[in-house]
Amino acid sequence: MLFSTIVSALLTATAFALPTPNGTNTTVGPENGHLVIVGGNLQNDIIWKRIIDLAGGPDAPIVVIPTAGGDPTYDQSFSSAVTLRNLGAKNVTVLHTYDPEVADTDDFIAPLAEAKGIFFGGGRQWRLVDAYAGTKSEQAFKSVLDRGGVISGSSAGASIIGSFLVRGDTANNQIMIGDHTVGFGYLKNTAIDQHVLVRNRHFDLFDILKVHPDLLGVAIDEDTALVVRGNEVEVIGSTYALFYDRGFWSREELSELKHLPPPETRFYFLKSGDKYDLGTRKVVETVSSVGDNDEL
Numbered sequence: 001m002l003f004s005t006i007v008s009a010l011l012t013a014t015a016f017a018l019p020t021p022n023g024t025n026t027t028v029g030p031e032n033g034h035l036v037i038v039g040g041n042l043q044n045d046i047i048w049k050r051i052i053d054l055a056g057g058p059d060a061p062i063v064v065i066p067t068a069g070g071d072p073t074y075d076q077s078f079s080s081a082v083t084l085r086n087l088g089a090k091n092v093t094v095l096h097t098y099d100p101e102v103a104d105t106d107d108f109i110a111p112l113a114e115a116k117g118i119f120f121g122g123g124r125q126w127r128l129v130d131a132y133a134g135t136k137s138e139q140a141f142k143s144v145l146d147r148g149g150v151i152s153g154s155s156a157g158a159s160i161i162g163s164f165l166v167r168g169d170t171a172n173n174q175i176m177i178g179d180h181t182v183g184f185g186y187l188k189n190t191a192i193d194q195h196v197l198v199r200n201r202h203f204d205l206f207d208i209l210k211v212h213p214d215l216l217g218v219a220i221d222e223d224t225a226l227v228v229r230g231n232e233v234e235v236i237g238s239t240y241a242l243f244y245d246r247g248f249w250s251r252e253e254l255s256e257l258k259h260l261p262p263p264e265t266r267f268y269f270l271k272s273g274d275k276y277d278l279g280t281r282k283v284v285e286t287v288s289s290v291g292d293n294d295e296l
């Protein structure tokens with residue numbers, strides 16, 4: 001009985017074993033700089049302040065891109081820019097166009113020339129693609145990382161950071177594989193969802209992972225963020241981030257008493273302070289990630 005359970009567990013593990021991540025299939029953070037990826041409804045000052053710190057402090061030039069929001073116009077009083085200024089950032093510029101020809105001009109990208117931080121606001125992620133993909137703006141966004149700055153975003157601004165664009169359809173936000181599927185890809189080989197717990201979206205990423213099993217799925221709840229440096233991810237903020245890597249991890253010791261679902265239907269939760277390695281696709285065990293031994 002026990003033997004056959006072990007054999008079938010081994011067969012299951014083999015059948016669903018992930019290919020070794022390598023080459024373009026490797027999930028990696030940027031070579032330089034940081035990402036701060038927020039699951040929507042960003043309230044927590046700890047997250048905002050981390051963005052300012054990683055940009056280089058109060059004097060660092062930060063550019064806020066509200067374009068996903070879809071309003072007819074934007075000015076310098078866009079809410080996220082105001083929040084950053086209220087928390088001490090002194091050099092915050094709102095930059096916006098829906099026109100890719102404008103986005104492709106040197107005049108438009110001037111505020112990005114020495115920027116050390118970018119924040120993409122929420123809305124519909126495809127609008128960011130239509131305005132900026134393939135333009136000088138997209139190159140200028142990337143250059144912020146190259147000079148050691150931070151790219152951050154919340155909600156739509158989180159999904160755009162992945163390589164596969166989650167919920168990218170122009171018709172509505174429920175089609176997981178839509179008419180826009182390519183994000184800006186600062187986090188390679190990933191699909192990033194947001195608002196996950198508040199909106200009960202925990203099963204939605206499987207629509208994508210069934211078709212693209214090589215992707216690492218990450219779904220971040222509201223007011224919660226991943227801070228990425230190289231391959232190291234740290235969760236910060238109010239609630240949880242969910243990882244869909246076909247593995248499982250728990251603060252309590254795993255035993256054969258636990259009945260896990262098949263690998264391709266698994267996800268698990270990490271909270272503030274927990275760390276994850278994108279290269280190995282495993283939780284990094286730290287003192288804070290092990291349990292407090294309450295046997296409940």
Ligand SMILES: *[C@@H]1O[C@H](CO)[C@@H](O)[C@H](O)[C@H]1NC(C)=O
Nearest residue numbers: 019020021022023024025214
């Ligand atoms: C990774 O590299 C190995 C050895 O070169 C290769 O066999 C495997 O197919 C690669 N995996 C992926 C997912 O590309």
Ligand SMILES: *[C@@H]1O[C@H](CO)[C@@H](O)[C@H](O)[C@H]1NC(C)=O
Nearest residue numbers: 019023024025026189214215
């Ligand atoms: C990952 O590797 C597989 C097998 O080599 C390939 O079919 C797939 O297109 C690759 N995915 C990416 C995102 O490069």
Ligand SMILES: *[C@@H]1O[C@H](CO)[C@@H](O)[C@H](O)[C@H]1NC(C)=O
Nearest residue numbers: 059060061090091113114115
């Ligand atoms: C903001 O940063 C830019 C780029 O470094 C700089 O040219 C500009 O003078 C700064 N503005 C303020 C108000 O500090």
